[in-house]
Amino acid sequence: MAMASFARRKAYLLSRNCSPETLRYSLSLASFSRGFASGSEENDVVVIGGGPGGYVAAIKAAQLGLKTTCIEKRGALGGTCLNVGCIPSKALLHSSHMYHEAKHSFPSHGVKFASVEVDLPAMMAQKDKAVSNLTRGIEGLFKKNKVNYVKGYGKFVSPSEVSVDGNTVVKGKNIIIATGSDVKSLPGVTIDEKKIVSSTGALSLSEIPKKLVVVGAGYIGLEMGSVWGRLGSEVTVVEFAPDIVPTMDSEVRKQFQRALEKQGMKFKLKTKVVGVDTSGAGVKLTLEPSSGGDQTILEADVVLVSAGRTPFTAGLGLDKIGVETDKVGRILVNERFATNVPGVFAIGDVIPGPMLAHKAEEDGVACVEFIAGKHGHVDYDKVPGVVYTHPEVAYVGKTEEQVKELGVAYRVGKFPLLANSRAKAIDDAEGLVKILAEKETDKILGVHIMAPNAGELIHEAAVALQYDASSEDIARVCHAHPTMSEAVKEAAMATYDKPIHI
Numbered sequence: 130m131a132m133a134s135f136a137r138r139k140a141y142l143l144s145r146n147c148s149p150e151t152l153r154y155s156l157s158l159a160s161f162s163r164g165f166a167s168g169s170e171e172n173d174v175v176v177i178g179g180g181p182g183g184y185v186a187a188i189k190a191a192q193l194g195l196k197t198t199c200i201e202k203r204g205a206l207g208g209t210c211l212n213v214g215c216i217p218s219k220a221l222l223h224s225s226h227m228y229h230e231a232k233h234s235f236p237s238h239g240v241k242f243a244s245v246e247v248d249l250p251a252m253m254a255q256k257d258k259a260v261s262n263l264t265r266g267i268e269g270l271f272k273k274n275k276v277n278y279v280k281g282y283g284k285f286v287s288p289s290e291v292s293v294d295g296n297t298v299v300k301g302k303n304i305i306i307a308t309g310s311d312v313k314s315l316p317g318v319t320i321d322e323k324k325i326v327s328s329t330g331a332l333s334l335s336e337i338p339k340k341l342v343v344v345g346a347g348y349i350g351l352e353m354g355s356v357w358g359r360l361g362s363e364v365t366v367v368e369f370a371p372d373i374v375p376t377m378d379s380e381v382r383k384q385f386q387r388a389l390e391k392q393g394m395k396f397k398l399k400t401k402v403v404g405v406d407t408s409g410a411g412v413k414l415t416l417e418p419s420s421g422g423d424q425t426i427l428e429a430d431v432v433l434v435s436a437g438r439t440p441f442t443a444g445l446g447l448d449k450i451g452v453e454t455d456k457v458g459r460i461l462v463n464e465r466f467a468t469n470v471p472g473v474f475a476i477g478d479v480i481p482g483p484m485l486a487h488k489a490e491e492d493g494v495a496c497v498e499f500i501a502g503k504h505g506h507v508d509y510d511k512v513p514g515v516v517y518t519h520p521e522v523a524y525v526g527k528t529e530e531q532v533k534e535l536g537v538a539y540r541v542g543k544f545p546l547l548a549n550s551r552a553k554a555i556d557d558a559e560g561l562v563k564i565l566a567e568k569e570t571d572k573i574l575g576v577h578i579m580a581p582n583a584g585e586l587i588h589e590a591a592v593a594l595q596y597d598a599s600s601e602d603i604a605r606v607c608h609a610h611p612t613m614s615e616a617v618k619e620a621a622m623a624t625y626d627k628p629i630h631i
């Protein structure tokens with residue numbers, strides 16, 4: 130970083146009253162890297178894994194002038210997210226939403242069809258086209274940025290050498306582990322990707338199951354449950370915890386659960402699966418209250434196991450070079466993404482923190498900036514989360530429960546979508562915006578939105594949190610009319626003063 134911009138950044142951070150820790154971290158020019166390659170054989174940076182963490186790190190490294198190679202085993206770039214995660218799930222969520230709208234909402238808008246039906250192979254083909262276009266697009270970005278792409282399984286031979294499929298050895302002065310995560314299986318439940326599926330199987334079912342049981346009411350369970358529910362499956366969600374999506378603000382969560390129930394999704398909370406019988410045509414699940422008690426049987430045609438994901442480091446040879454992990458297998462890193470082994474870094478789902486694609490990307494950029502001797506920064510407290518159901522639920526910052534735990538006095542401002550003119554105009558007004566702000570300073574602590582397109586609306590709040598804005602700051606910004614964003618402005622008005630339209 131040029132000295133002028135370093136000084137500007139320091140002055141800016143001081144003006145924002147940054148904590149000494151943030152200041153030191155953000156401005157750190159030190160790097161745990163081993164310097165840059167001089168010979169033609171050796172890379173400055175080798176990235177193992179071509180997911181959102183790995184491919185973004187590789188492109189950023191190349192943009193910073195570092196000789197970079199990315200090793201990926203699956204034969205396509207984009208990782209879990211593009212191939213079997215974010216993108217195919219959003220494609221199916223959109224297609225199934227269109228079908229559901231056509232069937233249930235179009236008539237009240239005066240649009241009538243003789244009949245509406247699902248063409249599942251065509252729906253799957255549209256999803257596959259979206260995935261292949263995007264994964265090929267990353268190959269194009271690699272070429273454009275001169276990232277060397279090596280297909281194969283990477284394994285550490287030494288802290289600066291990675292063998293690919295046991296043959297070629299790729300050398301790197303700095304090696305970034307970006308190997309992501311895999312489905313967490315449940316004891317006694319074998320995923321066959323036919324009757325008992327992971328998210329990967331649930332993205333490619335060849336028939337619409339009559340009865341789908343989802344185990345785990347987290348992101349995947351609710352999104353994929355929504356897809357198949359809209360297409361006609363009877364969906365029951367079994368959740369070990371007392372609530373769905375444990376990371377969500379509880380007031381919003383309650384409204385969200387009611388919205389999903391209205392759509393026909395059934396919930397069995399505080400319940401665990403203790404047995405699975407696949408011997409018949411379908412699956413028989415034995416359920417028990419989480420705290421023990423009487424057992425019941427639940428029948429399904431297909432069971433989706435979506436009880437979390439686990440870091441993926443199999444066959445990587447971490448033990449050979451002595452990289453430290455925690456007890457659930459996540460690679461331990463410091464604030465510069467450096468592991469305990471000099472020159473070896475880790476980012477994304479394989480390290481602690483939210484398992485989200487955008488967080489992995491931020492990790493990738495910051496890690497490479499540190500390697501290049503620049504500053505990097507990711508604030509895990511300000512990573513937005515979005516559940517892409519309908520309505521969507523999006524949040525950034527703290528929940529009301531977390532604010533209470535902090536012990537700070539706070540204000541809450543809420544605005545229901547029912548009072549928002551755009552939501553009423555399009556007859557899609559289920560949801561609310563909720564803002565939490567510190568009472569004394571009005572600084573925004575958390576924003577929670579349940580609305581159509583909440584995943585887009587949340588970024589106004591993300592920017593506000595990043596810049597330590599107050600609710601009055603948002604309220605005094607002119608918002609276009611008629612937009613759902615006006616609900617954010619009105620909730621901000623309700624936080625520091627009074628809203629107009631309710």
Ligand SMILES: Cc1cc2nc3c(=O)[nH]c(=O)nc-3n(C[C@H](O)[C@H](O)[C@H](O)COP(=O)(O)OP(=O)(O)OC[C@H]3O[C@@H](n4cnc5c(N)ncnc54)[C@H](O)[C@@H]3O)c2cc1C
Nearest residue numbers: 178180181182202208209214215283309477478484485486
């Ligand atoms: C169904 C589903 C939906 C999701 N939807 C969203 C969403 O909407 N938004 C969101 O933010 N997140 C979503 N996620 C989570 C998101 O996919 C992950 O957080 C993200 O992919 C993590 O990126 P990553 O680069 O750390 O790892 P990954 O994307 O898992 O990529 C790791 C890559 O490393 C490769 N690899 C592993 N080991 C080796 C090796 N030894 N040698 C070579 N290559 C190797 C793997 O093949 C893989 O391609 C979803 C996940 C799932 C399963």
Ligand SMILES: NC(=O)c1ccc[n+]([C@@H]2O[C@H](COP(=O)([O-])OP(=O)(O)OC[C@H]3O[C@@H](n4cnc5c(N)ncnc54)[C@H](O)[C@@H]3O)[C@@H](O)[C@H]2O)c1
Nearest residue numbers: 345346347348349350368369370435436437438484515516
């Ligand atoms: N929209 C998105 O951003 C998105 C979409 C899909 C996945 N993801 C990411 O992928 C990761 C994995 O998703 P996920 O939905 O599998 O995990 P999750 O952590 O979101 O939810 C798992 C749920 O399963 C429950 N559970 C755990 N063990 C159980 C058991 N034995 N029986 C019943 N319930 C049990 C947990 O209490 C939790 O509610 C998440 O961390 C998420 O960050 C994100």
